[in-house]
Amino acid sequence: AEPRPRVWLSRPLFEDVTDRLDEHFDVLRTAVPEAGVYAPGQVASNLRDVDGALVTLVERIGATEIAGAARLRAVANVGVGYDNLDVPVLGSAGVLVTNTPDVLTETTADFGFALLMAAARRVTEAERWLREGQWQRWSFDTLLGADLHGSTLGILGMGRIGQGIARRALGFGMRVLYHNRSRLPEATERECRAEHVDFDALLANSDHLVLVLPYSPVTHHIIDAAALAKMKPTATLVNVARGGVVDELALADALANGRLAAAGLDVYEGEPRVRPELLALRNVVLAPHIASASRATRRAMVALAVDNLIAALGYGPRAGDPPTPVNADAVAGK
Numbered sequence: 001a002e003p004r005p006r007v008w009l010s011r012p013l014f015e016d017v018t019d020r021l022d023e024h025f026d027v028l029r030t031a032v033p034e035a036g037v038y039a040p041g042q043v044a045s046n047l048r049d050v051d052g053a054l055v056t057l058v059e060r061i062g063a064t065e066i067a068g069a070a071r072l073r074a075v076a077n078v079g080v081g082y083d084n085l086d087v088p089v090l091g092s093a094g095v096l097v098t099n100t101p102d103v104l105t106e107t108t109a110d111f112g113f114a115l116l117m118a119a120a121r122r123v124t125e126a127e128r129w130l131r132e133g134q135w136q137r138w139s140f141d142t143l144l145g146a147d148l149h150g151s152t153l154g155i156l157g158m159g160r161i162g163q164g165i166a167r168r169a170l171g172f173g174m175r176v177l178y179h180n181r182s183r184l185p186e187a188t189e190r191e192c193r194a195e196h197v198d199f200d201a202l203l204a205n206s207d208h209l210v211l212v213l214p215y216s217p218v219t220h221h222i223i224d225a226a227a228l229a230k231m232k233p234t235a236t237l238v239n240v241a242r243g244g245v246v247d248e249l250a251l252a253d254a255l256a257n258g259r260l261a262a263a264g265l266d267v268y269e270g271e272p273r274v275r276p277e278l279l280a281l282r283n284v285v286l287a288p289h290i291a292s293a294s295r296a297t298r299r300a301m302v303a304l305a306v307d308n309l310i311a312a313l314g315y316g317p318r319a320g321d322p323p324t325p326v327n328a329d330a331v332a333g334k
C-alpha cells in the first residue's frame with residue numbers, strides 16, 4: 001500500500017475534530033513548549049518530514065522554517081489572519097495555504113462591539129474602582145463615559161468582520177464611516193449604511209474607531225503618533241486586528257496624556273507579552289486575543305482547517321478543492 005501522507009498538528013485543538021485527520025494521515029502530535037510557543041528551530045524540524053501542517057497564529061512559517069521541508073504541500077492556518085505565514089515564499093515553494101474566514105465573522109464582530117462598549121462606557125475601569133472600595137459616597141459624575149448611540153463609528157478595514165460591526169452599529173443608531181483599500185460595491189455600502197471616506201477624514205470624524213484590517217508591511221503602525229494626533233481627544237480606539245497595526249507606545253502616550261479617551265485591545269505586538277505602558281493605564285480594556293473565542297466558533301475554525309488540510313492533500317469529498325484557499329493561484333500548475 002502507498003504510505004500515508006504525514007501531517008503536523010501543532011497543538012491539541014478540539015480533539016474529536018482533529019481526530020478526523022487520522023482517517024487519512026499519520027499525524028505528528030508534538031508537545032507544546034511551556035510558554036505555548038515553539039522556537040523557530042522547532043517549527044522547522046516539525047515541518048521537515050511532513051506533507052502538511054495544521055497551525056495557529058503563533059507558528060511562524062517562512063523561508064527558514066521550510067528550508068528543509070521538501071515534502072510540504074499544504075499549511076492550514078486556524079485563523080482568518082495569516083500574517084504568521086510568508087505566503088509568497090510558501091506559494092513559490094508550491095505550498096498551498098488555507099485560512100478560516102466566514103466562520104468567525106459574527107463572533108469577532110460581537111467581541112469588537114463588546115470592547116467598544118466596555119471602553120467607551122468604562123466598564124472594566126468601573127468594576128476595578130468598585131472592587132478597590134472606592135465607592136464610598138454617591139456622586140453624580142462618577143466615571144462619565146462616551147455615548148455609542150448617536151455617535152459616529154469609524155471602521156478601518158471593511159472586510160467581512162468590519163461589515164459585521166457596521167451592521168451592529170445600525171442597531172445603536174450610529175453613523176458609520178469606513179476606510180478600506182478598495183471601496184465596497186454600492187449595494188454593500190447601502191446594506192451597511194456605511195460611507196467611504198479617506199483615511200484622514202476617518203481619523204478626524206470618528207467618535208469611536210475600530211481596527212479590523214489585515215496586518216502587512218503596508219499596515220504596520222498605520223495608527224502611529226501622527227494618526228492618533230488627528231483623532232478627537234474624546235475618541236475611543238478598538239483593535240481586533242493585529243497588534244502591529246498600532247504603535248503601542250504612541251497609543252499608551254496618547255491615552256496617558258488626554259489625547260485619546262479610551263481604548264479596547266484584543267491584540268498586541270509580541271503576544272503574549274503586553275507592554276507595561278499599557279498595563280499601567282486605567283482607560284484601556286485589555287483582552288488576551290479572544291475575539292473569535294466562543295466555543296462554537298473556535299470549534300468551527302478547527303473543523304474548517306481540518307477540511308482544508310484533508311482536501312488540500314487530495315482526500316475527502318473535496319479532494320483537491322479546499323474550501324478556503326489563500327494562494328490557490330500561486331500554487332496552481334506547480
Ligand code: 8YV
Nearest residue numbers: 056057078079080081104292
Ligand atoms: C485566532 C485570529 O485566535 O482568526 C484570526 O485571525 O486572530 C483569531 O481568530 C487565531 O488566529 C488562532 O490561531
